[in-house]
Amino acid sequence: MRKQFMIIILVLICVISANAQKFITKTGHIKFYSDAPLEKIEAHNRQVNSALDLSTGGFVFKVLMKSFEFQKALMQEHFNENYVESDKFPSATFVGTLTNYKDVNPAKEGTYNANVEGKLTLHGITRDIKEKGTFEVKQGKLFGTAKFNLLVADYNITIPGNVGKNISKTIEVTVNITLDKADK
Amino acid sequence: MKTWVKIVLGLIVIGIIALFLVYKFVYNKQHPDYENIEASYTLNAQDLYQAYRSDRDAASAKYNGKMIALTGNLSKIEAADSLVTAVFVFSQGDFGDEGIRCTMLPKFNTEAGKLQPDGEVKVKGYCTGFNETDVILEKCSIINQ
Numbered sequence: 548m549r550k551q552f553m554i555i556i557l558v559l560i561c562v563i564s565a566n567a568q569k570f571i572t573k574t575g576h577i578k579f580y581s582d583a584p585l586e587k588i589e590a591h592n593r594q595v596n597s598a599l600d601l602s603t604g605g606f607v608f609k610v611l612m613k614s615f616e617f618q619k620a621l622m623q624e625h626f627n628e629n630y631v632e633s634d635k636f637p638s639a640t641f642v643g644t645l646t647n648y649k650d651v652n653p654a655k656e657g658t659y660n661a662n663v664e665g666k667l668t669l670h671g672i673t674r675d676i677k678e679k680g681t682f683e684v685k686q687g688k689l690f691g692t693a694k695f696n697l698l699v700a701d702y703n704i705t706i707p708g709n710v711g712k713n714i715s716k717t718i719e720v721t722v723n724i725t726l727d728k729a730d731k
Numbered sequence: 732m733k734t735w736v737k738i739v740l741g742l743i744v745i746g747i748i749a750l751f752l753v754y755k756f757v758y759n760k761q762h763p764d765y766e767n768i769e770a771s772y773t774l775n776a777q778d779l780y781q782a783y784r785s786d787r788d789a790a791s792a793k794y795n796g797k798m799i800a801l802t803g804n805l806s807k808i809e810a811a812d813s814l815v816t817a818v819f820v821f822s823q824g825d826f827g828d829e830g831i832r833c834t835m836l837p838k839f840n841t842e843a844g845k846l847q848p849d850g851e852v853k854v855k856g857y858c859t860g861f862n863e864t865d866v867i868l869e870k871c872s873i874i875n876q
Contacts, residue, residue: 571826573865574811593814594834594869596826596862611867613796613859620762627796637791637860729827 568602570726581715590615597724604648608641630704639669658683670702689726765870768798776803776819783861800855815840826864833871
């Protein structure tokens with residue numbers, strides 16, 4: 548009986564410590580930016596789900612495409628209806644790993660490099676990506692930032708010739724997340 | 732002035748007016764007036780959440796991209812940066828509270844901030860979908876009872 552009790556306590560300690568390593572947000576920010584000869588376009592999504600498990604390095608993002616907001620209503624319509632086809636592919640996901648997760652110490656304030664790799668699914672196409680960013684640990688939170696480029700052609704997104712000078716073939720993606728402890 | 736000159740000048744003026752109208756009403760048209768768009772669906776908050784939980788594809792086809800009016804018991808108000816979000820919580824998961832998150836139009840931020848948890852509220856917003864944990868409504872307004 549005493550042995551069983553000790554096992555339960557040990558399991559609980561493991562679960563609690565695992566939870567203590569999990570950080571989440573539901574209000575992450577992702578910006579798309581296109582710099583084409585005739586027009587600069589940006590879109591913002593401030594409803595991004597993200598979770599990072601510092602005990603395994605597991606790192607995920609879930610992004611609803613209809614939550615991207617453009618300055619011009621017409622561009623937002625074209626983005627949803629013609630380019631990312633958000634009725635057919637309502638979300639983009641990233642499932643991967645913070646490969647250097649052991650370097651990030653959430654108990655020690657400072658700025659840490661973040662090496663992230665995994666599978667990005669956008670417009671129904673899944674591709675391996677490998678990007679770098681940073682995490683700043685401050686007041687128990689993890690402030691993550693990253694900036695990288697995506698080729699629209701890699702995700703079967705076709706830019707019609709008549710707007711070829713309005714939309715860049717390379718989209719700059721900026722990620723800003725503030726991750727809180729999941730057990731908070 | 733010769734007739735052909737008048738015709739050419741007239742065509743140029745019509746062309747300029749047409750270009751201006753295309754720029755103003757097509758290329759540079761305004762975003763919808765979300766506050767005053769009529770809701771496509773009116774339902775209980777928990778029913779909307781359960782619709783996505785039980786059949787995400789069917790609910791996405793029906794509700795994504797639609798203006799929805801919801802009635803439900805408010806769980807909490809969250810404020811981050813300039814965003815104020817009314818949250819209806821219906822379950823718990825890896826991300827903590829799960830339910831419906833309604834991000835307010837800026838003009839409703841103050842009014843939303845005064846809403847009391849556990850009180851019944853009616854909000855209207857543009858549904859962008861279900862992200863595995865929550866149904867997301869954006870550009871929300873508070874509907875006066």
